Amino acid sequence: MRRRILLLHAHPMPHRSRVNRHLVTAAESIAGITIRHLYELYPDYMIDVDAEQKLLLDHDIIVLQHPFFWYSAPALVKEWLDLVLQYGWAYGEGGTALQGKSLLQSVTTGGAAEVYCSAGRNRHTVREFLLPFEQTARLCGMTYLDPFVVHGTGQLQTEADLAPHSQAYCTLLSNLASGIDLPPSP
Amino acid sequence: MSDPGFFQSALVYLTAAVISVPIAKRLGLGSVLGYLAAGVGIGPHVLGLVGGSSSSSEVMHIAESGVVVMLFLIGLELKISALWRMRGTLLGLGGSQMLACGMILGVGAWLWGIELKSALLIGFILALSSTAIVLQTLREKSLHATAGGRHAFATLLFQDIAVIPLLAILPLLASTSASAANDIHSATHLSGAMQGLAICAAIASVVLAGRWLLPFLFSYIANAGLREIFTATALLLVLAIGGLMSLVGLSPALGAFVAGVVLASSPYRHELEGDLEPFKGLLLGLFFISVGASMDLQLILKDPLGITLLLAGFVIIKGSVLAALGKLFNFAPGATPLYTLSMFQGGEFAFVLFSQATTLGILTLDQSARFNAIVALSMALTPLALLAGRNWLKPPTDSDATPHREADAIEHSSPVILAGFGRYGNYVGRLLRSQGFRPVVLETDAEHVELTRRLGFEVHYGDATRLDILHAAGAQHAKLLVIAISDEETIDLLVATARRHFPHLEIVTRATGMDHRLRLIQQGVHHVFHELAGSALDAGTQTLRLLGIPAYPAERAARKFRRWDIESARDLAPIRLQDESAYFAIIRERVANLESLFRSDPTHEGSADAKAWQPPSSPKTPPAQT
Numbered sequence: 161m162r163r164r165i166l167l168l169h170a171h172p173m174p175h176r177s178r179v180n181r182h183l184v185t186a187a188e189s190i191a192g193i194t195i196r197h198l199y200e201l202y203p204d205y206m207i208d209v210d211a212e213q214k215l216l217l218d219h220d221i222i223v224l225q226h227p228f229f230w231y232s233a234p235a236l237v238k239e240w241l242d243l244v245l246q247y248g249w250a251y252g253e254g255g256t257a258l259q260g261k262s263l264l265q266s267v268t269t270g271g272a273a274e275v276y277c278s279a280g281r282n283r284h285t286v287r288e289f290l291l292p293f294e295q296t297a298r299l300c301g302m303t304y305l306d307p308f309v310v311h312g313t314g315q316l317q318t319e320a321d322l323a324p325h326s327q328a329y330c331t332l333l334s335n336l337a338s339g340i341d342l343p344p345s346p
Numbered sequence: 347m348s349d350p351g352f353f354q355s356a357l358v359y360l361t362a363a364v365i366s367v368p369i370a371k372r373l374g375l376g377s378v379l380g381y382l383a384a385g386v387g388i389g390p391h392v393l394g395l396v397g398g399s400s401s402s403s404e405v406m407h408i409a410e411s412g413v414v415v416m417l418f419l420i421g422l423e424l425k426i427s428a429l430w431r432m433r434g435t436l437l438g439l440g441g442s443q444m445l446a447c448g449m450i451l452g453v454g455a456w457l458w459g460i461e462l463k464s465a466l467l468i469g470f471i472l473a474l475s476s477t478a479i480v481l482q483t484l485r486e487k488s489l490h491a492t493a494g495g496r497h498a499f500a501t502l503l504f505q506d507i508a509v510i511p512l513l514a515i516l517p518l519l520a521s522t523s524a525s526a527a528n529d530i531h532s533a534t535h536l537s538g539a540m541q542g543l544a545i546c547a548a549i550a551s552v553v554l555a556g557r558w559l560l561p562f563l564f565s566y567i568a569n570a571g572l573r574e575i576f577t578a579t580a581l582l583l584v585l586a587i588g589g590l591m592s593l594v595g596l597s598p599a600l601g602a603f604v605a606g607v608v609l610a611s612s613p614y615r616h617e618l619e620g621d622l623e624p625f626k627g628l629l630l631g632l633f634f635i636s637v638g639a640s641m642d643l644q645l646i647l648k649d650p651l652g653i654t655l656l657l658a659g660f661v662i663i664k665g666s667v668l669a670a671l672g673k674l675f676n677f678a679p680g681a682t683p684l685y686t687l688s689m690f691q692g693g694e695f696a697f698v699l700f701s702q703a704t705t706l707g708i709l710t711l712d713q714s715a716r717f718n719a720i721v722a723l724s725m726a727l728t729p730l731a732l733l734a735g736r737n738w739l740k741p742p743t744d745s746d747a748t749p750h751r752e753a754d755a756i757e758h759s760s761p762v763i764l765a766g767f768g769r770y771g772n773y774v775g776r777l778l779r780s781q782g783f784r785p786v787v788l789e790t791d792a793e794h795v796e797l798t799r800r801l802g803f804e805v806h807y808g809d810a811t812r813l814d815i816l817h818a819a820g821a822q823h824a825k826l827l828v829i830a831i832s833d834e835e836t837i838d839l840l841v842a843t844a845r846r847h848f849p850h851l852e853i854v855t856r857a858t859g860m861d862h863r864l865r866l867i868q869q870g871v872h873h874v875f876h877e878l879a880g881s882a883l884d885a886g887t888q889t890l891r892l893l894g895i896p897a898y899p900a901e902r903a904a905r906k907f908r909r910w911d912i913e914s915a916r917d918l919a920p921i922r923l924q925d926e927s928a929y930f931a932i933i934r935e936r937v938a939n940l941e942s943l944f945r946s947d948p949t950h951e952g953s954a955d956a957k958a959w960q961p962p963s964s965p966k967t968p969p970a971q972t
């Protein structure tokens with residue numbers, strides 16, 4: 161059974177983006193995927209909660225794609241979570257709308273892979289930094305998939321540098337779409 | 347008009363009022379007492395400048411229309427729903443007051459030696475209080491919206507209705523009914539049923555005309571743009587209704603009140619209020635003066651003890667009954683003294699009824715003169731009584747503030763006045779309404795008023811630059827004045843008027859251009875908005891997006907520009923009027939500044955904001971990433 165993917169892309173300055181733009185362009189090739197650029201839709205932060213909830217209902221896999229900003233997501237992603245995942249709808253009493261769906265976070269970091277470990281400069285893994293997102297998904301009854309991370313974006317200058325990442329991303333997305341399960345994150 | 351007598355009496359009345367009313371007010375006695383004193387002064391017994399009760403009956407007639415206009419205005423402030431909510435108080439309290447006061451005063455008169463039937467009639471006539479005196483005095487002291495004031499108002503309204511049966515009963519009591527009845531009200535010739543029918547028809551026609559005909563008439567007149575004709579129409583309307591009502595034997599004041607209630611939800615309400623208010627004041631003044639002039643000083647001087655005893659008896663009995671009613675009906679604390687002290691006097695209808703009773707032979711001339719005298723004296727006592735009792739009336743203001751059943755009988759005004767409901771104002775109005783605020787909207791374009799009303803908005807026809815209209819719209823209680831008028835001069839005029847007369851009002855205003863905006867800021871208006879800035883920047887934002895700038899940066903650029911624009915206006919305003927060349931130099935500088943402010947070159951030493959979301963691109967990246 162094919163599963164429908166909703167990709168929510170959040171980048172405040174898409175014209176200055178290199179990595180995220182490359183990734184999201186590649187994702188357009190996935191059949192049946194729905195891509196939404198949050199900063200284009202809501203430059204005034206006036207998120208249309210009804211529209212967002214309806215889209216969530218219509219899809220099985222939700223992808224949150226964004227650059228890593230101060231060990232977290234750009235502000236509009238937070239605003240989106242705060243407004244869309246309402247009590248009684250996404251969680252709490254009667255809040256079962258997202259039950260059984262999966263959340264995949266796709267993150268690009270300026271820092272290299274080595275700095276994201278307990279011995280590294282940042283002292284924690286990316287996965288650890290994303291803990292609030294993970295728990296949010298869990299509370300809503302969603303499966304939190306192992307995040308897709310591209311490290312060291314400063315080093316990825318050419319098309320050749322970027323290509324392997326977009327290939328890996330596309331493979332992951334099409335596997336998800338055709339129902340091949342990733343191992344749920346540990 | 348060529349009659350010199352007219353100028354003479356006008357001169358006398360006006361001079362008397364101009365001299366005595368301000369003195370009375372300064373002494374804290376209120377305007378009513380001033381007018382009454384003026385009347386006594388020019389009356390036949392002191393200066394003799396105007397005739398006695400018989401010759402001034404003409405004036406009395408004109409003066410009574412003051413009461414009619416007043417009740418019309420009171421009606422205008424009461425929506426039907428508010429009146430309906432009052433029905434309990436109106437019938438219960440009003441009915442009990444008439445019944446109790448009438449019976450007990452009647453028995454008093456009987457004991458005084460009057461034949462029982464006539465005594466009861468006198469009792470009921472004396473049970474009436476003076477709408478004019480009570481309401482004018484309470485308003486002047488801002489006591490009309492308190493619990494006691496509202497009870498008084500409901501009672502007065504009931505009394506105005508009770509006048510009808512009293513008028514009808516008079517001829518039945520006449521000993522020589524056949525000979526005297528012809529002098530009575532035309533309507534009483536009709537049989538009871540016919541009169542009832544006529545009254546219903548008259549009220550129905552007032553209600554129907556108020557609903558369907560008058561709005562049409564007003565918008566027609568208003569469209570003609572003739573101010574004085576609008577005023578004339580308003581006055582004509584009130585007097586015509588008064589005439590119609592007395593034709594069917596109803597109190598003209600009551601008819602005007604009904605018409606007022608019907609028109610309370612009309613968009614022309616504020617305009618009518620503004621136009622009629624000065625007439626009301628003057629006519630009421632005339633009324634009080636003629637009451638003063640008709641006071642029979644001779645009689646009082648001839649038998650001071652008798653009159654004093656009669657007056658004391660009347661006031662004490664009526665006052666005690668009123669106080670007892672206050673206890674019985676469980677008034678809020680403080681309401682009973684106010685009710686008693688304001689309602690104990692006799693009413694203006696007593697004069698009419700006593701004179702008719704005399705014509706009919708029910709009362710002797712001497713009796714009616716005495717009763718007229720005590721009514722007039724009790725009226726004069728009212729402001730004094732309220733003055734004497736003011737400490738007593740004061741304390742429980744808090745409990746008055748606690749919401750009471752009929753609390754909105756006298757409607758509370760909105761915190762926002764919106765002047766202008768055209769292409770600009772309707773946006774402001776709709777936004778406010780979407781958040782549950784109901785601004786009092788003032789608009790001068792009659793066609794616009796109708797349209798907007800049909801769309802379901804509460805709009806009032808009225809020129810907001812007029813002080814009386816601002817008053818009628820409740821500017822003294824409002825917090826904010828939003829000016830959405832398109833004409834620069836009108837905006838300036840309104841700003842000046844509002845700041846002079848209602849300095850507490852915070853002004854939010856539209857400005858027609860950069861110069862206008864600077865001028866308004868210079869004058870100290872804090873919230874000034876260029877009428878085109880919003881739309882122009884929206885268009886600019888969209889253009890940026892079509893040029894390929896992503897939505898969020900385009901949005902931020904527009905917002906930043908707007909902020910820069912507002913700051914520029916604030917900085918430029920003080921310079922604009924002083925020094926033209928310095929002004930243009932600063933403008934040039936600021937424009938240059940603007941470009942650097944927005945340049946997004948990371949190496950540029952501009953504002954930090956220009957580097958928003960600049961990723962660390964050089965090898966010397968922030969510590970976190972290396």
Ligand SMILES: Cc1cc2nc3c(=O)[nH]c(=O)nc-3n(C[C@H](O)[C@H](O)[C@H](O)COP(=O)(O)O)c2cc1C
Nearest residue numbers: 177178179180227228229230231268269270271961
């Ligand atoms: C405001 C801001 C905060 C950032 N914070 C971090 C961070 O905490 N950790 C990190 O590894 N990179 C951080 N970076 C670098 C971005 O993650 C990097 O520029 C981005 O992922 C590149 O993707 P793009 O080419 O799609 O813009 C930050 C960048 C910006 C502008």
